[in-house]
Amino acid sequence: MNPNFKREDAGQPPSLHAPYASTVPRSPRQPLVRIPHTLTETTGPSNAWPRLMGGAMADLTTQHKAMPQGQRIIVSGRVLDEDGRPVPNTVMEIWQANAAGRYIHKKDQWDAPLDPNFTGAGRVITDDEGRYQFVSIRPGAYPWGNHHNAWRPAHIHLSLLGPAFATRLVTQMYFPDDPLIEIDPIANAVPLPYRQRLVSRFDIETTKPNWALGYLFDVVLRGRDQTPFEDDHHA
Amino acid sequence: MHDQVNPAPRLDNQDPVLFGQTPSQTVGPFFHYGLPWKGCADLIGDSEIGARPELFPAEHYVLASPTAKGEVAGEPIVIEGAVLDADGKAVSDAMIEIWQADAAGRYVDGSSHSGFIGWGRASTGEDGVYRFVTIRPGRVDDQQAPHIAIGVFGRGVIKRLATRLYFEDDAANAADPILALVPAERRQTLIARKVGQAWRFDIVLQGDRETVFFDI
Known part of the structure; x- marks a missing residue:
């Protein structure tokens, strides 16, 4: 039998965070119904990801004719579970704005230049030790309509499947020393100190001389839980 | 030389004292060129449904088509529904994910090289x-x-909302242990109904007909 996974920890944000205005009409008001983990929650497509999505695209700077504008970066780290064990062979999907803070998306109305050499979409797979690495450019900050003079801090969207339906995670990685994090309603939906789990660290060891700045970002997915659900005793 | 650098002024992702689950964040409104690959909503055929290529230039559609699925055993079905907010307005920037067993009730072993993934x-x-x-x-x-297990993502959805779809005409629903945990008066929000050729399953994020979401 597949073991259960642990539940949310204290660092997960609530669905309703009123300073992020669009959560107000889009978050449930009824309490969530807690259910045991069945085979449905403890399984997932795991190794089947290449058949689903295709192969890795670990360099976002070489998808077009020339190098994109902006500061080249190398983002690397590990995908781990809550017990510190590596999560190997799992997919991390990546998307982001360009160096000017503009998304290659028709609904992005921010008046900053598009870059024909930058899409901003990628995908990596963790190795046997849960390690991943991708090359991109540092995204820019951009304004949004949440409130007067609202600006999103520079961020990279990350999407992970992990081993099971229960471990699915979509998150955003931020950059150190970005003053916009302090005033961003999305980052601050996560209570402190846990918000800081989303802030990457600049790393001189993974910085490549005369080529790219290195940032470290580990992703921690839910771990295995040996504690049975209370109703399991009746099974 | 680098060990003389000042320590970071505040905690970050790499500090052991903060180690724990990475917090969820919204997919935002601009995920369409980054997440839905060609055909991601067709689990049995080779159509390209699921993505919205009209939202970005064709040369930026870098997400590849999946490999051919081959013959899939079972009854083909269409599932469709609207995602609605508290005011009954259509949510045009949501993303739905599904995970399901095959026709024999098995979750697919990802190590196989063809057929249905689910x-x-x-x-x-x-x-x-x-x-x-x-x-x-x-x-x-x-x-x-x-x-069918369902995950709901979108702008304004900070963390995935998890729900399930059951089939209206299935006698096994009456004895399903998960449905039994749902208050009877809300159970119908988890039941897809046959409308024409499709199974209709609306997802209401908030309000009178609010879909039951699970803490999993």
């Missing part, structure tokens, strides 16, 4: 509607009625 993704359109083509799943673990 995992899909679909963007909602301007009308808030998502659509999947898949097969009707079988009963799972001899206890659960046929069902």
Whole structure:
């Protein structure tokens, strides 16, 4: 039998965070119904990801004719579970704005230049030790309509499947020393100190001389839980 | 030389004292060129449904088509529904994911190299509607009625909302252990109904007909 996974920890944000205005009409008001983990929650497509999505695209700077504008970066780290064990062979999907803070998306109305050499979409797979690495450019900050003079801090969207339906995670990685994090309603939906789990660290060891700045970002997915659900005793 | 650098002024991702689950964040409104690959909502065929290529230039559609699926056993079905907010307005920037067993009730072993996987993704359109083509799943673990696990993402959705779809005409629903945990008066929000050729399953994020979401 597949073991259960642990539940949310204290660092997960609530669905309703009123300073992020669009959560107000889009978050449930009824309490969530807690259910045991069945085979449905403890399984997932795991190794089947290449058949689903295709192969890795670990360099976002070489998808077009020339190098994109902006500061080249190398983002690397590990995908781990809550017990510190590596999560190997799992997919991390990546998307982001360009160096000017503009998304290659028709609904992005921010008046900053598009870059024909930058899409901003990628995908990596963790190795046997849960390690991943991708090359991109540092995204820019951009304004949004949440409130007067609202600006999103520079961020990279990350999407992970992990081993099971229960471990699915979509998150955003931020950059150190970005003053916009302090005033961003999305980052601050996560209570402190846990918000800081989303802030990457600049790393001189993974910085490549005369080529790219290195940032470290580990992703921690839910771990295995040996504690049975209370109703399991009746099974 | 680098060990003389001042320490970071505040905690970050790499500090052991903060180690724990990475917090969830919204997919935002601009995920369409980054998450839905070609055909991600067609679990049995080779159509390209699920993505919205009209939202970005063709040369930036870098997400590849999946490999051919081959013959898939089971009854083909279409699942469709609208994602609606508290005011009944269509949510045109949501993304739905599904995970399901095959027709025999088995979750697929990812190490196999062909056939049905049971995992899909679909963007909602301007009308808030998502659509999947898949097969009707079988009963799972001899206890659960046929069902499909659903994850809801979107702008304004900070963390995935998890729910399940059951089929209106299935006698096994009455004894399903998960449905039994749902207050009777809300159970119908988890039941897809046959409308024309499709199974209709609206997802209401808030309000009178609010869909039951699970703490999993």
